Amino acid sequence: MSWVFERFTRSVVSMSALCIFLAVVASSLGAFAASAQEASADLAKGKALFGLCTQCHGTNGGGMQAALAPAIAGLPAWYIEAQLVKFKSGQRGLHAQDTGGLRMYPMSRWLQNEQEQKDVAAYVASLPAVAPAPTLAQAGDAAKGQGYYAVCSACHAPDGSGNQGMGAPPLTGLNDWYLLTSIQKYKKSIRGSLPGDTLGPAMIGMVATLPDDDAVLDVIAHIQTLAK
Ligand code: HEC
Ligand code: HEC
Incomplete structure (x- = not known):
């Protein structure tokens, strides 16, 4: 039964991360939009x-x-x-x-x-x-990755094109090795944990929905199928 509990806690963790995230986005993007208009x-x-x-x-x-x-x-x-x-x-x-x-x-x-x-x-x-060439020695299972990507699509969009309103970048056109190191860095709180980083902490919560190394490779394999 412990996996049921684990899944539950994981989704609670990501849901609360999502709520905090949305509140932060609302306040920080307002300021960003204002400053973006100042100069061309x-x-x-x-x-x-x-x-x-x-x-x-x-x-x-x-x-x-x-x-x-x-x-x-x-x-x-x-x-x-x-x-x-x-x-x-x-x-x-x-x-x-x-x-x-x-x-x-x-x-x-x-x-x-x-x-x-x-x-x-x-x-x-x-x-x-x-369009970067694939480099990873071990390819993931894109079909399984599509399942994991359901969570990600809320911010990065189903086609991976990103969502400025959420502060979420496109994931298409990124190198597979960079997707891997970025996800690993969020998992270890190497990225997203520094003082003042308002949007990064949400990603730490999101990568927790990828339970192991295989899941990480699977979601990357799915992202690679999304056309730029
Ligand atoms: C709640 C919204 C949200 C969800 C859901 C989400 N992300 Fe993100 N993601 C972001 C934001 C915001 C950033 C930019 C963070 C920053 O400024 O460092 C980001 C950044 C990233 C980056 C770094 C991109 C780069 O160019 O450096 C990767 C990779 C990524 N997300 C993958 C994922 C994956 C995989 C999932 C699903 C498991 C996911 N994200 C779910 C909001 C989200
Ligand atoms: C000394 C090498 C080096 C130079 C020169 C350099 N960068 Fe980078 N840049 C990097 C590395 C390494 C990363 C990856 C950081 C990471 O893994 O989080 C990066 C990341 C970035 C990112 C984040 C990409 C993403 O998807 O989140 C941007 C944007 C960027 N660089 C822009 C620039 C710009 C603009 C310049 C020139 C003014 C520049 N870089 C010069 C090494 C460099």
Whole structure:
């Protein structure tokens, strides 16, 4: 019977995480929307700033596994900008075990102000998305993964396109290895647990619905079937 209890607690944990999450989103996105309207982005300046980013994220923004840097080309500007703000303010990337995050943190500090964050975000968003090649040695079961994905679709949308209102990024077009390390980092509270991170903690609750390593690979296999 203990698995019944475990399932129950797990869903209670994710439901309460969801409620806290919704309250936080309502307050933080209001502020974000207001600031997003202030200035428009300069794509030419963004392109110049992007020169630094290519060292790790690749000239086309398609990512570089050796640098632990994911594909960022074609991600929505609101998400890129929000993550640059999170890195720079120490809400993401500063956990002692976050090898990739610790590399990205100083790069976010290199961007001088909100305008530079906005410019480079708009430029990266304008790049055509790169469909990353599969890299994982062990592929998951996409059919089982579809079942696990039901929870995720509430925020990331059934087609994986994300939902700005929820602050949830698209999951399509991400590298499979990056999906894996990101989910593992949320599971270990390496990402989503730093002071001031309002949206990350919800994801820690959500990955708890994936009971083991196989389930993680299964949900990734399903996400990979979602067309960009
Ligand atoms: C020294 C290598 C390096 C450079 C240079 C670099 N990054 Fe990164 N970036 C990373 C790594 C590694 C990660 C993955 C962090 C993680 O695993 O959480 C990352 C993550 C990101 C993310 C989060 C992506 C997501 O899906 O959440 C964004 C956005 C990003 N970088 C934008 C930029 C921009 C814009 C620049 C240029 C101003 C830049 N990066 C320069 C290494 C780098
Ligand atoms: C309650 C809404 C919600 C649900 C449900 C949810 N997520 Fe998320 N997810 C988010 C938010 C918000 C973020 C951005 C967090 C941040 O800023 O660090 C995110 C980020 C992610 C990321 C990191 C993406 C990147 O580019 O770095 C992955 C991977 C992810 N979610 C996978 C999942 C999976 C798999 C599930 C289902 C097991 C799931 N999420 C369920 C809201 C949700």
